[in-house]
Amino acid sequence: MPAIRIGTRGSQLAQWQANWVADQLRANGAAVEIIHIATQGDVTQGPLDSIGGRGVFTTEIQAALLDHRIDVAVHSLKDLPTEAVAGLQLAAVPAREADGDVLISPKASDVMSLPHEAIIGTGSMRRKAQLLHLRRDLQIRDIRGNLDTRLRKLDDGHYDAIILAEAGLRRLELFERIRHVIPKSQMLPAVGQGALGLEIRQNDQIAKDLLAPLNHASSYYSVLAERSMLRNLRGGCLAPVGAWGRVDADKQLLTLEGVVVSGDGHHKISASACGPPNRAEDIGRQVADQLAIQGAERLIAFARATGN
Numbered sequence: 001m002p003a004i005r006i007g008t009r010g011s012q013l014a015q016w017q018a019n020w021v022a023d024q025l026r027a028n029g030a031a032v033e034i035i036h037i038a039t040q041g042d043v044t045q046g047p048l049d050s051i052g053g054r055g056v057f058t059t060e061i062q063a064a065l066l067d068h069r070i071d072v073a074v075h076s077l078k079d080l081p082t083e084a085v086a087g088l089q090l091a092a093v094p095a096r097e098a099d100g101d102v103l104i105s106p107k108a109s110d111v112m113s114l115p116h117e118a119i120i121g122t123g124s125m126r127r128k129a130q131l132l133h134l135r136r137d138l139q140i141r142d143i144r145g146n147l148d149t150r151l152r153k154l155d156d157g158h159y160d161a162i163i164l165a166e167a168g169l170r171r172l173e174l175f176e177r178i179r180h181v182i183p184k185s186q187m188l189p190a191v192g193q194g195a196l197g198l199e200i201r202q203n204d205q206i207a208k209d210l211l212a213p214l215n216h217a218s219s220y221y222s223v224l225a226e227r228s229m230l231r232n233l234r235g236g237c238l239a240p241v242g243a244w245g246r247v248d249a250d251k252q253l254l255t256l257e258g259v260v261v262s263g264d265g266h267h268k269i270s271a272s273a274c275g276p277p278n279r280a281e282d283i284g285r286q287v288a289d290q291l292a293i294q295g296a297e298r299l300i301a302f303a304r305a306t307g308n
């Protein structure tokens with residue numbers, strides 16, 4: 001059987017993730033080849049908002065899939081737009097890594113004890129808005145680059161603190177940097193954060209069968225609910241939207257919480273719903289509907305219009 005070709009971005013984190021998937025497939029007896037693909041998000045230096053945002057880390061990889069240059073795309077699920085792409089399908093979501101956000105700062109051990117008007121590095125509107133909701137005084141500055149670059153910019157004193165996904169730090173074994181996981185009550189993660197999405201061509205039964213054992217049902221349903229919420233909000237990946245889905249293993253109950261925050265942090269609306277995991281899409285839609293009733297779409301549109 002020819003080797004199954006895995007496509008990935010070239011960043012250190014992306015390569016770790018592709019290697020992890022390759023190892024799992026090899027352990028199941030498959031021959032695997034990894035192919036690196038540069039995406040718009042890798043070659044453009046400016047803030048992500050200015051290059052359009054949606055799909056900047058995934059579009060080229062999906063094109064390679066459709067062109068038969070690769071057979072499996074390994075995405076960070078939080079970078080994968082929620083709109084379906086004709087001819088492709090999400091075949092598996094492996095067990096999710098830690099799904100929270102981490103505060104990294106030489107000056108404070110949590111958000112509330114940061115110095116007055118502390119300078120915080122983040123390019124994420126979701127993180128910015130939730131931070132400003134907690135602390136109107138914080139000075140949010142853009143930061144780009146891979147994990148190492150961001151940590152170096154912090155260490156060089158350009159910021160008082162930065163916020164990163166816990167999952168990326170864990171995968172790259174930067175455990176000693178994880179001092180404070182921001183509680184979910186203060187900051188909800190991005191849709192899909194900490195999870196991988198393994199995408200294939202819709203009619204590729206061989207890839208489907210190879211990937212099926214890598215799927216983790218609770219993780220899959222959790223992210224399905226989060227993605228359904230975002231899709232129904234028409235929020236886009238750059239809007240200040242947070243979500244957290246999880247399955248209680250004993251009760252087999254899926255709970256989804258969602259927030260939408262105005263870009264300046266003034267307004268925050270929240271909603272939640274729960275139900276059986278196989279109703280994930282409905283649960284996501286229910287939370288989106290509750291958020292919409294409270295004015296979510298106005299907050300999202302305003303955030304877009306003002307570019308913050």
Ligand SMILES: NCc1[nH]cc(CCC(=O)O)c1CC(=O)O
Pocket residue numbers: 076077078079163164165167168192193194195196
């Ligand atoms: N948008 C960049 C991105 N995409 C996925 C991760 C982290 C790993 C993950 O959430 O799976 C990161 C870095 C970060 O937000 O700190």
